[in-house]
Amino acid sequence: MTAQTILFDFSVDSERTTDTKQRQEIAKVVRGEVENIFPQVELAYQMTMEDGFFCVFTENKETMITLRIFQQGLVTLNIEYYLEDGKEPLMTFDTMRTMELVLRQKLHSDRSKYLPPIKRGGYIDIYMTSSDERIIEYDIDALVFEERSPFQKIQILHSKTLGNMLILDELQNIAESDLIYTETLMGRGIENYEGKEICILGGGDGALLYELLKEKPKFVVMLEIDELVMQACNKYLNTICGDVLEKRKGDNYEIVVGDCVEYMKKFVNENRKFDYVFGDLTDIPISGAPVGEIWDFIRTILEHSFKILKPDGKYLTHGNGTACTESLELFEDQLRLLRPKVNFTTSKAFVPSFMEEWLFYQVSLA
Amino acid sequence: MTAQTILFDFSVDSERTTDTKQRQEIAKVVRGEVENIFPQVELAYQMTMEDGFFCVFTENKETMITLRIFQQGLVTLNIEYYLEDGKEPLMTFDTMRTMELVLRQKLHSDRSKYLPPIKRGGYIDIYMTSSDERIIEYDIDALVFEERSPFQKIQILHSKTLGNMLILDELQNIAESDLIYTETLMGRGIENYEGKEICILGGGDGALLYELLKEKPKFVVMLEIDELVMQACNKYLNTICGDVLEKRKGDNYEIVVGDCVEYMKKFVNENRKFDYVFGDLTDIPISGAPVGEIWDFIRTILEHSFKILKPDGKYLTHGNGTACTESLELFEDQLRLLRPKVNFTTSKAFVPSFMEEWLFYQVSLA
Numbered sequence: 197m198t199a200q201t202i203l204f205d206f207s208v209d210s211e212r213t214t215d216t217k218q219r220q221e222i223a224k225v226v227r228g229e230v231e232n233i234f235p236q237v238e239l240a241y242q243m244t245m246e247d248g249f250f251c252v253f254t255e256n257k258e259t260m261i262t263l264r265i266f267q268q269g270l271v272t273l274n275i276e277y278y279l280e281d282g283k284e285p286l287m288t289f290d291t292m293r294t295m296e297l298v299l300r301q302k303l304h305s306d307r308s309k310y311l312p313p314i315k316r317g318g319y320i321d322i323y324m325t326s327s328d329e330r331i332i333e334y335d336i337d338a339l340v341f342e343e344r345s346p347f348q349k350i351q352i353l354h355s356k357t358l359g360n361m362l363i364l365d366e367l368q369n370i371a372e373s374d375l376i377y378t379e380t381l382m383g384r385g386i387e388n389y390e391g392k393e394i395c396i397l398g399g400g401d402g403a404l405l406y407e408l409l410k411e412k413p414k415f416v417v418m419l420e421i422d423e424l425v426m427q428a429c430n431k432y433l434n435t436i437c438g439d440v441l442e443k444r445k446g447d448n449y450e451i452v453v454g455d456c457v458e459y460m461k462k463f464v465n466e467n468r469k470f471d472y473v474f475g476d477l478t479d480i481p482i483s484g485a486p487v488g489e490i491w492d493f494i495r496t497i498l499e500h501s502f503k504i505l506k507p508d509g510k511y512l513t514h515g516n517g518t519a520c521t522e523s524l525e526l527f528e529d530q531l532r533l534l535r536p537k538v539n540f541t542t543s544k545a546f547v548p549s550f551m552e553e554w555l556f557y558q559v560s561l562a
Numbered sequence: 563m564t565a566q567t568i569l570f571d572f573s574v575d576s577e578r579t580t581d582t583k584q585r586q587e588i589a590k591v592v593r594g595e596v597e598n599i600f601p602q603v604e605l606a607y608q609m610t611m612e613d614g615f616f617c618v619f620t621e622n623k624e625t626m627i628t629l630r631i632f633q634q635g636l637v638t639l640n641i642e643y644y645l646e647d648g649k650e651p652l653m654t655f656d657t658m659r660t661m662e663l664v665l666r667q668k669l670h671s672d673r674s675k676y677l678p679p680i681k682r683g684g685y686i687d688i689y690m691t692s693s694d695e696r697i698i699e700y701d702i703d704a705l706v707f708e709e710r711s712p713f714q715k716i717q718i719l720h721s722k723t724l725g726n727m728l729i730l731d732e733l734q735n736i737a738e739s740d741l742i743y744t745e746t747l748m749g750r751g752i753e754n755y756e757g758k759e760i761c762i763l764g765g766g767d768g769a770l771l772y773e774l775l776k777e778k779p780k781f782v783v784m785l786e787i788d789e790l791v792m793q794a795c796n797k798y799l800n801t802i803c804g805d806v807l808e809k810r811k812g813d814n815y816e817i818v819v820g821d822c823v824e825y826m827k828k829f830v831n832e833n834r835k836f837d838y839v840f841g842d843l844t845d846i847p848i849s850g851a852p853v854g855e856i857w858d859f860i861r862t863i864l865e866h867s868f869k870i871l872k873p874d875g876k877y878l879t880h881g882n883g884t885a886c887t888e889s890l891e892l893f894e895d896q897l898r899l900l901r902p903k904v905n906f907t908t909s910k911a912f913v914p915s916f917m918e919e920w921l922f923y924q925v926s927l928a
Contacts, residue, residue: 199630199638203567205682241607245623252618252628257611262618262628264565266644270683272565274640278632289695309687312695314677316571317636321675326701329655329678331689332917333696335885357885357919373912373919519701519723546723546739546914551698553723553739553914 198315202275202287206299207307210269219249219265225302226263226273227253229295233287234259259286271303285313320353324368326552327517334358340432345424352432358549360432362401364425370401371549372435378403380545380556381476381514389413395463395470395504397456397497398477400425402437409440409449416449419456426451460500473501475513495530498559502534507561511538515555518544524555537562564681568641568653572665573673576635585615585631591668592629592639593619595661599653600625625652637669651679686719690734692918693883700724706798711790718798724915726798728767730791736767737915738801744769746911746922747842747880755779761829761836761870763822763863764843766791768803775806775815782815785822792817826866839867841879860893864900864925873927877904881921884910890921903928 212218223242231237234255242251253261259277266272277286287295292310300308312333315322322336334355341352351363359372370377381404382389389411396404396418405418420426430441444451452459456477463469475497478490501511516523531540540559547554578584589608597603600621608617619627625643632638645651653661658676666674678699681688688702700721707718717729725738736743747770748755755777762770762784771784786792796807810817818825822843829835841863844856867877882889897906906925913920 197634199571199632199636201569201638201640203680203682205565207683207685240609241618243606243618243620243623248623250618250620250623250626252607252609252616254609254616257609257614257616260616260628260630262626262640264626264642266565266683268563268644268646268683270565270644272567272642272682274567274628274642276630276638276640278634278636280634307683307685309682309689311680311689312691312697314569314697316569316638316675317573317632317634317673319573319673323675323677323697325678326699328701330699330701331678331680332698333692335692335694335696357883517723546912548912548919551917 197281198279198318200275200277200279200285200313201316202292202310202313204273204275204292204296204299204310205308206271206273206303206305208269208271208303208305210267212304213248213265213269213271214267216244222265222271222303223249223251223263226271226299229299229302230261230273233291233295234261237261271305273299287313321366324366326519326550327523328519328552332551334361336361341428343424343428345422347422348425350422350425350428352428355549359435361549362425362429362433368549370403370433370436372433373548374403374550375407375436376545377514377547377550377554378407378436380543380554381474381512382407383512383543383556383558384411387472387510387512389472392471393469394472394474395419395460396474396476397460397501399474401429401433402426402441403433404474404476405440405449405451406436406438409446413448418449418451419459420451420453421455423453426453457496457500460504463504464500468504469506469509470504471506471509473505473509473511475501475511491526491530494527498530498534502536502538502561505561509560511557511559513557513559515542515557517550518553518555527557531557531559563647564645564684566641566643566645566651566679567682568658568676568679570639570641570658570662570665570676571674572637572639572669572671574635574637574669574671576633578670579614579631579635579637580633582610588631588637588669589615589617589629592637592665595665595668596627596639599657599661600627603627637671639665653679687732690732692885692916693889694885694918698917700727702727707794709790709794711788713788714791716788716791716794718794721915725801727915728791728795728799734915736769736799736802738799739914740769740916741773741802742911743880743913743916743920744773744802746909746920747840747878748773749878749909749922749924750777753838753876753878755838758837759835760838760840761785761826762840762842763826763867765840767795767799768792768807769799770840770842771806771815771817772802772804775812779814784815784817785825786817786819787821789819792819823862823866826870829870830866834870835872835875836870837872837875839871839875839877841867841877857892857896861896864896868900868902868904868927871927875926877923877925879923879925881908881923883916884919884921893923897923897925 237255240252240254247267249265338354361371362369394416400420603621606618606620613633615631704720727737728735760782766786
């Protein structure tokens with residue numbers, strides 16, 4: 197059960213939209229086509245502006261249709277109605293396509309567009325946004341798991357083509373389709389993990405740990421604060437994490453449930469050092485000044501990580517969407533402020549479930 | 563210059579939306595919040611339904627805001643205005659986020675959503691749809707090339723993160739980000755092209771030819787009908803096609819401009835046979851019965867391809883989005899009808915510029 201909003205628009209010569217009479221003519225043409233689909237349609241309201249036109253049509257007070265003519269040469273037509281489960285939509289894709297083409301011709305439009313119906317009010321959110329705030333509609337067909345932990349809202353959603361997806365506080369984290377994410381984060385084929393000591397900060401989905409263990413490290417310790425994330429991923433994402441979240445420890449790894457900063461402090465006291473530290477925690481905030489709780493957290497993580505890294509060790513982490521240049525620059529500024537000084541390189545990969553290209557960092561002492 | 567349409571929705575207890583008085587209360591709350599952003603807002607029209615409520619607010623007859631309350635427990639709020647180039651949007655992402663959160667709280671909503679502004683009427687179309695009709699907003703920032711050939715509308719669009727993209731008749735074809743597409747189509751690492759004779763049907767973007775030539779084939783002949791596509795790709799997609807479209811022929815390849823069916827008939831007459839034939843032509847139609855011009859074309863291509871293949875040869879082609887099961891089944895039905903009989907296998911890859919997983923076919927004589 198969702199409200200369906202269907203948006204059409206038509207570009208027309210602005211000479212025709214600046215003239216009151218021609219605007220009336222456009223409205224008449226649109227109404228005619230709307231009547232073909234919604235035969236009972238009536239004009240409910242109209243507003244004549246100096247520079248445009250707006251009206252509301254309705255069919256049985258159920259389907260509401262607004263038409264607006266902008267003097268700049270644009271006609272927008274919005275159709276909205278409520279679709280009960282199991283009912284047929286009032287407009288099929290064929291009807292929409294036909295309506296677009298017919299109106300395009302009748303309005304002498306040189307550019308037109310309709311968007312597939314926007315489904316509003318559904319319990320599962322199928323519209324997510326990229327890091328640069330673009331709309332992406334997912335083929336999500338089931339809510340597999342939803343629970344609130346003391347730290348975050350945890351959801352596992354099922355996508356028809358991406359498999360199960362982990363969503364934390366409404367943000368895409370990782371999906372069954374995303375081996376490339378983990379491989380780029382760890383630089384598979386570039387870094388050599390054999391015999392190495394590794395610390396993962398976060399990484400609750402278990403994918404990084406699972407892939408690292410295939411590379412024969414000496415020991416991996418993973419510090420994850422959220423028990424519930426691990427339980428959910430163990431159950432619903434085991435294609436990407438294998439049995440590492442189930443077992444929690446093995447000959448060459450251990451998962452510790454706790455605050456990674458506290459554990460890093462402990463490692464500093466014990467003088468325990470690693471060849472690699474992975475920052476697999478929350479994303480860099482996408483905009484704004486580098487202040488506030490999250491940026492403080494990022495700085496704390498960076499500083500402590502270098503305290504537990506061997507001199508030739510590396511800190512590997514994910515950044516943000518490559519389109520998010522402002523946010524990436526802020527993060528790089530933080531790297532440049534680190535003392536002792538560090539150098540960094542980057543790598544990138546298109547991550548299927550993010551539907552965008554993501555940037556990853558490799559940071560080492562200068 | 564585009565019209566901006568911003569869509570908010572709030573789920574509320576349906577007990578509150580079935581009662582006329584409570585609906586008035588909801589409308590009042592929404593109006594209060596709208597006034598915070600649009601101080602001059604006025605009620606232009608309202609319609610009371612037996613089972614709902616609808617009203618139109620306007621600020622200066624420029625910003626039109628429609629509010630609808632559905633008895634099923636859903637409130638939709640649509641804001642639409644025209645944004646001239648260089649002007650600041652009336653709502654920033656912070657304003658939208660705040661409005662959503664405040665209204666969510668004031669309406670005692672347990673689920674709410676806003677979509678980033680939908681930009682309508684722009685000359686470049688940034689909204690494309692997946693094969694299963696999902697909305698995907700691209701980060702396209704430039705129209706690099708646009709021309710109509712005798713066969714199709716050809717566009718090269720630039721995406722900030724995907725690079726240049728070839729769009730034919732409004733459909734994504736290939737982008738600079740899509741090596742995986744070509745590699746999966748040709749089964750790189752699985753098929754051995756060394757010393758082989760190959761025929762490409764279509765392939766005007768040049769990427770397949772370019773990648774095949776790296777595998778040391780004996781000879782590749784490419785049959786492309788659209789000269790203009792090749793000129794555009796040679797100029798704007800040379801990261802994926804190298805110089806093959808520029809040179810048109812070499813020691814081990816030749817591009818022929820013409821109708822591939824005619825040339826296949828010629829090859830049949832000459833008894834010229836190939837180890838591989840690639841169907842790199844138009845996509846399978848996404849729905850409907852397997853009738854009509856395009857399906858006839860697909861059948862013709864398949865039949866002729868097997869006439870020019872050696873007995874152990876392979877026909878390799880792209881199918882459609884893996885979500886498009888209906889269309890894929892229709893194609894497979896066609897394969898099953900072929901005589902002599904054929905076997906087929908499939909492979910798939912997530913193609914960045916398609917923003918979805920695509921299916922590829924490998925067909926050989928049974």
